[in-house]
Amino acid sequence: MRVELTEMLWFEEHVVSLSELAELTGLPAGMLEELVSAGAIEPIDASSPEPRFGAAALSAARHARRLREDFDLDAQALPLVLGLLERIDGLEQQLRSLRARLPGRIR
């Protein structure tokens, strides 16, 4: 069995094009374009003719792929669910941050 040391990439540092995003997530480019126009996936540079996407978009697109496959979500439902998931992520992040700031003894 091969044992090798593998280097990794920080997910947060990814910047990819729409076609790379399609390749990485397995979502068809047309579907991604719909999600972008619905605002569910946002490019870093919205004004550019060839938009680039960062980690948040990659994460949302991977969610989209799984949700579409596993729940049969259509183009209307998908952006809605992604938006709600993003809000939950944000709230959980705030909660973690508040918990860290509170003195341990009074939690």
Place this chain on the structure above:
Amino acid sequence: MKYKDYYAILGLERGASDEDIKKAYRRLARKYHPDVSKEPGAEEKFKEVAEAYQTLKDADKRAAYDQLGAHQPGQDFQPPPDWRAQWQPSAGESFSSEGLDLFDLLERLRGGRGRGGPRVSMPGQDYEIAVPITIADAYQGTEIDLDLNLPDYDAQGQLRRVPHAFKARIPKGASDGQRLRVPGKGGKGFNGGRNGDLYLNISLRPHALYRANGHDLYLDLPLAPWEAVLGTSVQVPTPGGPVRLKVPAVTQAGQHLRLPRRGLPIPKGEYGDLYAVVLIVVPSVVSDRERELYRQLAEETGFEPRAHFSEEGSYAS
């Protein structure tokens, strides 16, 4: 090969209709899908449910599965020869179900992939795993041993599970909720399809002293009342070693004293900050002499900690 009761996993009787199967799947997916569920063990449970649904929603696979008969879940069994003859006629002598799991076996039915016909290229699957690390690991970087069992396509385009063992270096600078992508380390692609990626989801284990928020750390700093009033200099632990922290006179409980760049490293060479959160604590045992001094202090002081109570908050006339 271990038997799996796909009907029981979906909570159904063996004669369930296609509609019942779909409904049961939807209900369980809603409950256990890792993207929407907070149930412990949801991910594992969802995998079972998805596998059961993949099998039972396909008429051929379901018929083949039904003909294997009902066994106890987990019971060892072999598909009988007449079953093989019917469902896997071209597998021939070389076919062995050794090492195959039930799901893989049903993937190989007659007419399935790899039975000749046009070979399509298939991308490998992406994998996502949770990697809990300590704050010390995040500070110094660490190596972890990964031992994964990933489905791969073999040269014939058949799915099989292959053990992958490798070491992964988690660079310093990890923080809670961060993800690492390991390109090409997921399932292998088939016929020119790209290899899948492996995603590591980092979480930080709780620490006795530090609480992490991103790359910042929070540490409780208990002070005696006189230290908080007079100010002092105290030694505090930081991941990089103890440092002296000047506590200014008249420090209040709940204040955050910031130690710049004493938190966790950030990948680009920066560091988060460490915050000492002030707690004012009192001794639980006091001597007679101490009590006498507190009494003198109480008589002497003009401090009114609750002065603002008298102005607002009561509405009775």
